[in-house]
Amino acid sequence: MDHRGTGQARLILLGAIAPIVWGTTYAVTTELLPPGRPMTAAVLRALPAGLLLLAITRQMLPPAWWGRTAVLALLNFGAFFPLLFVAAYRLPGGLAAVVGSAQPLVAAALLLLAFRQRTPLPRLLWSLAAVAGVAVAVLAGTVTVDALGLTAAVAGTCAMAAGVVLVRRWGTPEGMSGLAATGWQLTLGGLMAVPLVPLLDTGPFVLDPPAVAGYLWLALPGGAISYAAWFHAGRRVPPTSLTLLMPLVPVTAAVLGWMLLGETFTGLQAAGFGLALVASVMGQLWGTSPARRPRPDP
Template identity: 80%
Template sequence: MDAGTTGRARLVLLGALAPVVWGTTYVVTTELLPPDRPMTASLLRALPAGLLLLALTRQLPPAAWWGRLAVLALLNFGAFFPLLFLGAYRLPGGLAAVVGSAQPLVAAALLWTAFRQRTPLPRLLWAAAAVAGVAVAVLGGPVVLDPLGLAAAVAGTAVMAAGVVLTRRWGLPEGLGGIAATGWQLTLGGLMILPLVPLVDTGPFVLDLPAAAGYAWLAVPGGAIAYAAWFHAGRRLPSTSLTLLMPLTPVTAAVLGWAVLGEALTPLQAAGFGLAVLAALAGQLPAPPGLRRRHGSSRTDAPDEPAASRRGAGGGPAPHPGRKG
């Protein structure tokens, strides 16, 4: 295995860390956190994690980058978290998981619509297979659609996909490390969520030992560590490859529900989750050489080359090569 393949495999493993950790959110929320406090959970997942990373890095972004950081913070946290929880509370968990697993297809559509950049056909097919696998695993019986919940889930999937695409294209400015950039996004996103807490949350705020442990888990592993890993991989892997790892979130949630909560997991569900995992991993493979030559490697296997790989426009130097979640 050559150095390039080894490096890509490490990035995939690092990117997969985040969806797996996010898959623990359902168990943590249902077992440890007070009910009816979705915005409180969002706020305490983002703001403390951001402040922790800022305290560790102590880096200020260039003045020209504040606008980009605000956009990324809105897409990745300020808008995504509220839409995620709104969809999760108003939709059956299975349907929310299916909508979320469609992120690579949304990312591919955004790349083509905004930048006329193609995604390799094999990766699109694996993305469709991942959605099918999740659907087989989590959808059973009639599904009652809530229009507002469905709109929130679709919008949440779209804004997160857009955040992944722009994270990849914009890269990092000179003098700002990836951990610091993550810290600023989490902090700004948390401040955007703050006004929503009294408007949305209805349950009493309880901070006993289980709740404190749950919020700490959401903030540190689920916030600071997971998002630092996610954005690090997101600046280096093609956007559709990275988002193809998202089905690992409902897979992890289902395994934990079976192992920790005693929830049933039928053979058909296991097969569906197996297909989703297979598609997520197979979608990380580079496009075949013939396909890259036919379409141009910069337009297929690495369709969203980061702007930071070119000097100018504040890009700086090239960077180093569910239900809630």
């Protein structure tokens, strides 16, 4: 692997931090957060993380970038986080993970429809294999489908895939760090979700020690750190390559359930998770192969 391939591999490893951390979201939501507060969770995951990054970087957003940043903030946080937590409260985490693992396919469709950019066939095939693996692992167990939760999961997957595509296309304002750009997106996205709290949250707002720990985990590792890593990689690698890491979310959730909650898996479920993991890795190896590397995005 040449120097360019090594740099690409490092970016992929950095980007992988995010879905591994996000694999804890459903367990944290169901075990630590107060019930009936999905919009509160969305706001407290985005807004404190964004304000922290802005305080660290102290960079103002150029006036010409307010429009683009607002679009990215809406797709990546203002819409995605509320939809994510509606799905987390109403669906089994595994079923939501099946939908989320389809992000590389959604990203490939958006690239083709919006920018006439084709995704290499091997990466599409590995993406299909990853979705199939997660689906086998989840559907082999008992699954309860909630229509509203499933709709939210599908919409959230589409929003995040579109956000990843546009982050790659637009980059960052000249002279602004990636941390600052992420901070502005998180802050604006959190503010967009604030009006939804009194409209959609129904449960009492409780700040007992488990809830505080849960919100802190979602805001710091799950928000500021993971999204800084995700967008840093996302500005430099193809969207379908980055989103092919999303099956790491259910794999991480499954490993945590086995280690911490004593959950067990059938042989078929273990094979499904194994296929998803292999597909994620092979898709990245193909993408960094010097002999068959696709041309970079224009």
